[in-house]
Amino acid sequence: MNTFLEEVNEKINGVPIQRCYHCRKCTAGCPMTSAMEHNPNRVIKMIQMGRREAVLNSATIWLCVSCETCITRCPNEVDIARMMDVLREIAIGTGVGAKEKNILKFHEAFLTNIRVGGRINEPSMMVHYKLKSGDLFSDMAMGMDMFMKGKLSLISPRTKDMKSVRRIFEKTKQS
Amino acid sequence: MKVSYYPGCSLHGTAKEYDQSVRSVSRALGIDLEEIEDWSCCGASSAHSTNFKLSIALPARDLIAAEKKTQDVMVPCAACFNRFKTAEHHLSHDPALKAEVEEIVGGRYQGSIAIRNPIDIIANDIGLEALSAKVVKKLAGLKPASYYGCLLLRPPEVCRFDDAENPVLLDRILTTLGAEARPWSFKTDCCGGSLTISKTTIVTKMVDKLMKMAREAGANCLVTACPVCTANLDMRASAGAKLPVFYFTELAALAMGQEGPEGWFKLHQTDPRPLLQGLGLL
Ligand code: SF4
Ligand code: SF4
Ligand code: SF4
Ligand code: SF4
Numbered sequence: 486m487n488t489f490l491e492e493v494n495e496k497i498n499g500v501p502i503q504r505c506y507h508c509r510k511c512t513a514g515c516p517m518t519s520a521m522e523h524n525p526n527r528v529i530k531m532i533q534m535g536r537r538e539a540v541l542n543s544a545t546i547w548l549c550v551s552c553e554t555c556i557t558r559c560p561n562e563v564d565i566a567r568m569m570d571v572l573r574e575i576a577i578g579t580g581v582g583a584k585e586k587n588i589l590k591f592h593e594a595f596l597t598n599i600r601v602g603g604r605i606n607e608p609s610m611m612v613h614y615k616l617k618s619g620d621l622f623s624d625m626a627m628g629m630d631m632f633m634k635g636k637l638s639l640i641s642p643r644t645k646d647m648k649s650v651r652r653i654f655e656k657t658k659q660s
Numbered sequence: 661m662k663v664s665y666y667p668g669c670s671l672h673g674t675a676k677e678y679d680q681s682v683r684s685v686s687r688a689l690g691i692d693l694e695e696i697e698d699w700s701c702c703g704a705s706s707a708h709s710t711n712f713k714l715s716i717a718l719p720a721r722d723l724i725a726a727e728k729k730t731q732d733v734m735v736p737c738a739a740c741f742n743r744f745k746t747a748e749h750h751l752s753h754d755p756a757l758k759a760e761v762e763e764i765v766g767g768r769y770q771g772s773i774a775i776r777n778p779i780d781i782i783a784n785d786i787g788l789e790a791l792s793a794k795v796v797k798k799l800a801g802l803k804p805a806s807y808y809g810c811l812l813l814r815p816p817e818v819c820r821f822d823d824a825e826n827p828v829l830l831d832r833i834l835t836t837l838g839a840e841a842r843p844w845s846f847k848t849d850c851c852g853g854s855l856t857i858s859k860t861t862i863v864t865k866m867v868d869k870l871m872k873m874a875r876e877a878g879a880n881c882l883v884t885a886c887p888v889c890t891a892n893l894d895m896r897a898s899a900g901a902k903l904p905v906f907y908f909t910e911l912a913a914l915a916m917g918q919e920g921p922e923g924w925f926k927l928h929q930t931d932p933r934p935l936l937q938g939l940g941l942l
Contacts, residue, residue: 498754516850520862548859551705552850553814557824566815573709591858592706599718603700605669614857624857641672644700649766653721656764657714 489537496571497564504561505529511555511565521545525555525565528572538581546572547585578659590617600654603644661785663776664726664733665693668740668887669701675737675887677924681909682736682778684918688794689786693734696726702743705854716757717764719747723775724767732774734781736909738886739853742811742819744775749818777812778909779885780821783829788836796917798838801939804906805842805879806830807870809889810850824848830908834883837915844877846870853892864896871901880935883908894929904932914941 487495494501505526512524523531523545531540540546549569556564576583583589594614598605611624644650671679686693699722708715723744726733735741751758752771762768782791808827816824825848831841851870852863870893874882881904884890894905905928914921914936922942925932936942 516852516866517862520859548855548862550810550850550852550854551709552810554810554848554850557814557816570708570712574712577710585858587858588855589710592710595704595706596710596714599701599703604672605701607669607673611857618858624860641669645698649721650700652766653714653717653764657711657717659711 489535489540490532492575493532493568493571496574497567499564499567500562502529502532502563502568505559505563506561508560510558510560511563514554514558516552516554517548517550520548525549525569528568529563529565532568540572541576541579541581542584544584546576547583547588574659587618587620590614593617596654600651603647603650604641606641606643661690661781662692662694662731663781664729664731664773665695666699666722666726666733666735666740666744667695668735668737670737670739670887670891674891675907677910677927678736678887678890678907680920681907681913681924682734684920685782685909685912685916686734686778688913688916688918689782689790691734691781691786694729694731696722696733697728699725702740704739704743708743708746709854713757713761713764715743716747716750717761719744720751720761720769721765721767723747723751723773724765724769727770727772730772732776732781734776734778736778736885737888738777738809738811738884739888741775741777742814745818748775777821777885779812779829779833782912783833784821788832791833791912792836795837795915797915797941799834799911799915799939799941800838802839802911802936802941803842803878803880804834804839804883804911805844805874805877805881806834806847806908807851807874807882807884807889807893808847809853809884809886810848811888812885813848830883830885833908834911837911839911842874842877842879844873844879846873851889851892853886853888856892856896860896863892864898867893867896868898868901871897871903874903879903881906881932883911885909897930902930904928904930904935906932 512526598610703718834841852866
């Protein structure tokens with residue numbers, strides 16, 4: 486059986502993360518470290534030590550905003566942003582779920598909206614997210630304000646060839 | 661010049677004023693926009709955060725549709741731009757993935773057209789001289805901090821149209837419009853846009869910091885080329901920290917004396933009109 490390190494490297498399908506020499510440049514530039522329980526460099530070390538559960542159960546992998554600062558600055562081209570995507574995919578795929586539940590619920594609401602209409606309809610996506618997350622009242626006033634200004638509309642043009650969009654979702658579905 | 665146009669979902673919704681100003685400025689500069697037929701969403705960060713293949717297949721569908729016309733495609737939303745460029749990168753470096761994605765999407769991807777941001781097209785194809793010739797009202801007194809955010813320029817080997825750490829093209833456009841772009845070192849710092857709904861408290865801190873740094877640099881507004889950045893900066897700053905936020909095309913339209921800017925400014929969360937009226941620009 487693959488080690489956790491091998492599993493992650495295989496999915497990244499690029500520069501293996503053990504090329505990291507722990508200079509922590511990635512971490513110095515990461516905008517989210519103050520909110521993360523493990524900084525990006527530490528996540529690499531944890532993967533190397535095989536700490537699968539701790540990594541997959543962390544809020545860190547969900548708080549990464551994919552700003553790509555780490556990969557831009559890493560002297561060894563270690564793609565931490567992609568690594569975080571991979572870790573999220575493994576967490577979802579193996580049923581660990583998301584430590585930051587609302588972040589995943591937001592992604593789900595967003596993708597459901599595309600699957601249904603081909604394009605995002607912001608109000609309907611937000612309603613879906615709010616029902617799923619139970620976070621019903623935040624942003625209500627702002628939403629109303631945008632609604633009054635005519636920025637949000639319940640109906641917006643959608644993709645006509647929905648068959649092809651549904652096919653993409655069908656064929657990329659992860660078991 | 662003729663280019664294909666991919667507005668993306670935001671430009672049909674909360675970023676209407678970006679769509680309208682891009683169209684209006686393009687028309688005046690002789691850029692003919694042809695919307696990609698029956699486009700679909702690029703999937704944004706929600707797709708790549710949870711499903712790599714989906715995050716390549718969604719933009720691939722649009723790129724394949726765009727390739728029916730042999731002309732570059734303009735993508736004004738930085739988030740869409742990044743997803744398109746990322747898809748292009750993977751499709752051209754990974755033949756196995758390309759074959760699989762082509763089967764999923766049901767079409768062949770040739771990689772024959774360039775994916776361009778409007779900053780790049782205006783600064784490099786139209787040129788600053790041609791832009792300057794269209795300016796009828798110099799934006800004197802406006803001191804923007806140009807904000808590129810993360811998605812326009814990172815990672816550099818994927819996006820590459822300006823320096824990744826200290827980009828300058830947007831500043832040059834603003835200077836051409838007569839504004840005094842302020843130097844600052846937060847041009848490409850992240851504003852946390854993708855967590856704006858699900859992690860609002862963290863994001864407010866990030867946005868406030870940017871606003872504070874822009875003020876320290878002597879700026880009286882921020883300028884972006886991204887609906888995600890704009891929505892985030894404009895909505896999430898705390899009351900004391902707020903500065904008005906513009907799309908660079910809104911300012912171009914204003915400097916070119918076009919109809920429209922005043923109506924667009926009304927749509928902003930932080931009303932920029934008092935600032936512009938104070939400077940005699942409105
Ligand atoms: S910047 Fe690269 S080499 Fe340095 S610690 Fe981060 S991942 Fe490792
Ligand atoms: S991509 Fe993620 S890990 Fe890398 S710097 Fe940005 S937030 Fe941090
Ligand atoms: S990035 Fe945003 S606007 Fe662009 S297509 Fe995707 S969701 Fe729609
Ligand atoms: S919203 Fe955030 S993620 Fe999007 S471009 Fe702006 S800084 Fe980057």
